[in-house]
Amino acid sequence: MSSTGGDSAFPTPKPPQSGVRTVLQYTGIPPSWLDKRPSLPSRNWLIFLSVTSAVTGYYIYDRQQCKKIRQEYVDQVKDLAAQPLGSMELPRKVTVYGAKWLGDEDYDRSMKYFRKYVKPVLVAAAVDYDMIKGRRLGDIARRVAEDIRAERRLMLGLDQPMTGPMQLPGTSPEERRRRWLEGGLVIVGRQTLKEYMAGLKRGWTEGLEVVDREEQLAKDLENDGKFDEPEPESSLDSSLGDDEPIPTPSRIPTSRPFSVLTSPTLRVPPPPKPADGIPPHLNAPPAVIPPQPPMLLVSFTNHIGLTQIPIMIWDFFNERYKVRDGAEAALKLIKGCTRPFTAPPPEVLSRAEEASTDPAQPQKPFLAELSPTDLDFDREAESYYKKSAVRDFLKEIEAARKSYYDGLAKKLETARALARGTREPTKEEKNYPPPTEVELRAERLKKELRWRSDEEGFSIVRPEKDVEWDERFRNVLKVYTDPPQDSKSDGAPTPSP
DSSP, rough: OOOOOOOGGGGGOOOOHHHHHHHHHHTOOHHHHHHOOOOOHHHHHHHHHHHHHHHHHHHHHHHHHHHHHHHHHHHHHHHHHOOOOTTTTOOOEEEEEEOTTTOOOOOTTTHHHHIIIIIHHHTTTOEEEEEEEETTTTHHHHHHHHHHHHHHHTTTSSOOOOOOOSSSOOOOOHHHHHHHHHHEEEEHHHHHHHHHHHHHHHHHTTTOOOOOOOHHHHHHTTTSSTOOOOOOOOOOTHHHHHOOOOOOTOOOOOOSOOOOOOOOOGGGOOOOOOOOOOOOHHHHHSSOOOOOOOEEEEOOOOOOGGGGGHHHHHHHHHHHHHHHHHHHHHHHHHOEEEEEEEOOHHHHHHHHHHTTOOTOOOOOOSGGSSSOOOOTGGGGGGGGGGGHHHHHHHHHHHHHHHHHHHHHHHHHHHHHHHHHHHSSOOHHHHHSSOOOOOHHHHHHHHHHHHHHHHHHHHHHHHSSSSOOOGGGTTOOEEOOOOGGGGGGOOOOOOOOO
């Protein structure tokens, strides 16, 4: 008997499957995946995908523009690298100075900027470079001053140039100086300009005596009383007579000489050293300084701190502007067009120098009364110094100095007690011997040398201090400038005026 019921007796037939679906159902893919119908993402997903795509696209666009800009400048100067050199010639070599940014622990930040943005164009033009880094504040100033004093001693015949058994091409003092003048200098950032100009002024102003900074500091510290030992309460010895003087540490004879790190109460006065023998007319600063290599002033700003994070993000996505600025600076140096270093008139500089004698008082903007000069180069970058680094720099040094000297007395007492055998060392002192008095003196000398060097360097680069200047630099110093418009199209360097 056949059933005449409703449709429930017969299952509804499935719709015909496409050929692709028929094939995919035998691949092991779950049938639910094949039955899924595509739909638009949710509102949150649409926002996420839109923002991510825009940020990624802007980043890719910026990096593509960086490559395009860099290649554009490389193409302008790459013909210079193909020019042949003679067998006795050397490629052009520039000297790059990069000082430490105030408040940044990474001292190499300015050099990283040079290597990333300026160096590629110089390398494309076959220009060699020598980098001089400042690991701490004031290192560049001391290095420049020492190099100038050494040069002055050679020019006056006080020292003899170092020569080997065989004279190589380009190693004579005259050839080295000529190559140095033709190469040029790269000054990265305002803090580097401040240190370089301070070293330049010291080198041509101070005397020519060879001074060992550590030895001079040891002499200054030997009588400050930090290592003085109080006189012990004397008890008469039975072996001494009534008229026999009681031996004290200052009267004990020594059987061997002591170094500058020995206690003043135990040191035998050294014999006087002979004078340097430099005549006064040679030791006096020269009235005119010799020609100096032109300077390439490269703007550099280092952003650190939480408040500058938005600027860091902006720089990350707009790196093409730094690439163009670095390439333009390198092109100035390669082309070789120069102009005199501009500075305000002497009367304006004297007023600014009088205002900066007190480091605690902010300097009045006397230099801003005139049109900006090269002494005002990159002044805006100093406004991005970390405020706490500028405000607390000297305070941190004083706090570290105070903390060290507060614990020095106990260390000295332990070292002297163990050295004289007045008590036995503890178990911990046997496993980890405490420093001796000589080691404490060496440690103290090292710390004081670092603290005083940092204080000296901060006095040079602090924002209130202007770039140092000497009137003998006028019409002697030069800076690289933009080449004429008609010479930008070719890669041949133009002669300096």
